[in-house]
Amino acid sequence: MRVAVIGLGSMGMGAALNLVKAPGMQVAGCDPREATREEFAAAGGTGVARAADLPEGTEAVLVLVVNAQQAETALFGPEGAAPRLAPGAVIIVSSTMAPEEARRLAARAEAGGFLYVDAPVSGGAVGARAGQMTVMASGSAAALAKAQPVLEAVSKKVWVLGEAPGLGSTMKVVHQLLAGVHIAVAAEAMALGIRSGLDPQTLFEIVTGAAGSSWMFQNRMPHVLAGDETPLSAVDIFVKDLGLVGDLARSVAFPTPLAAQAHQLFVSARAQGHGGKDDAFVIRAYQALSGIQLPKEG
Known part of the structure; x- marks a missing residue:
């Protein structure tokens, strides 16, 4: 073939x-x-x-x-x-x-x-x-x-x-709601822990062995711990994909407040110049708000 x-x-x-x-x-x-x-x-x-x-x-x-x-x-x-x-x-x-x-x-x-x-x-x-x-x-x-x-x-x-046609794309947009929110909340948890004085590596090990873990936390937060911004999937991808979530939700008159908030975090990271970086670095939006120092910095 x-x-x-x-x-x-x-x-x-x-x-x-x-x-x-x-x-x-x-x-x-x-x-x-x-x-x-x-x-x-x-x-x-x-x-x-x-x-x-x-x-x-x-x-x-x-x-x-x-x-x-x-x-x-x-x-x-x-x-x-x-x-x-x-x-x-x-x-x-x-x-x-x-x-x-x-x-x-x-x-x-x-x-x-x-x-x-x-x-x-x-x-x-x-x-x-x-x-x-x-x-x-x-x-x-x-x-x-x-x-x-x-x-x-x-x-x-x-x-x-x-x-x-369109059913596959509808399913992917719904899936991306979860993927984007999970990445954003993983970054939020990591940023909160750092701001509160926890060791980020220890935080990661505890979360990944406990009930609060997610696939995205396990997969993306190692990029933050390593300070590796190489874009396996970029911030810009979720600016686009969570935008599609909002468009779909509006078309069926359905509220998606969590997806909307996550979208704004990715937009914020993009506005700060991080759109081409790995999507885990949506955490830069939290860094800009709180002044935290990320692993491998300083």
């Missing part, structure tokens, strides 16, 4: 590498960064800089870019992938976006004679590298059947939410 992955970022690279390992796959990866393409080529894939340079007759394309606008450009823009796809190819879009954007992209794909799967993912860079992502998918039976070999190669579980 001729497969392409557009976007070899923290999750896209992991997905692409697992596809290379899957039997019967000829995999091309698209990314503008030369070093990233070289890394992928060294692993056995084919790297291209533009979606328009993907192999002709590509049968499935997995899109792992930041948002709906990037996905649309990568697929249907002047240098997009659509002309390189085989008739009836399946387009699998795993970018986080508003449900209405997923429906619009699906309609455009179907008008071009392609199948479409709305398939956001979770699991982060580590899960992607391990082929252990969780997929929240919706699409027609034909689209899901054609996408199955690709999704099985990159995930531990594929949840099928129905045939209508």
Whole structure:
């Protein structure tokens, strides 16, 4: 099967590498960064800089870019992938976006004679590298059947939410409410402990062994303890994703006060110049308010 992955970022690279390992796959990866393409080529894939340079007759394309606008450009823009796809190819879009954007992209794909799967993912860079992502998918039976070999190669579980495009994206937006709030409250707890005189490493060890822990606390607070701002997932991602939560909530007249507060904390960190840093460093918003000294500083 001729497969392409557009976007070899923290999750896209992991997905692409697992596809290379899957039997019967000829995999091309698209990314503008030369070093990233070289890394992928060294692993056995084919790297291209533009979606328009993907192999002709590509049968499935997995899109792992930041948002709906990037996905649309990568697929249907002047240098997009659509002309390189085989008739009836399946387009699998795993970018986080508003449900209405997923429906619009699906309609455009179907008008071009392609199948479409709305398939956001979770699991982060580590899960992607391990082929252990969780997929929240919706699409027609034909689209899901054609996408199955690709999704099985990159995930531990594929949840099928129905045939209508947008259901997968709705589930991802709801999921991101939890992810964003959990990161923000993990940072709040760590910041409060530091301000109150607790040793941050000891705080971390106690919380992770007790009932107040969360996956996000366990996963993100080590970045703060190490002073490592390298963005495995950036503050800017949750500015976007929690914004999508607010948009969805307003569209169904539903209050989300905790998500709104967490969103403002990420916006605050971004306003302070930390948007490109690891999302754990939303803790900088608390640092600005309280003057705390973070681990590895001073």
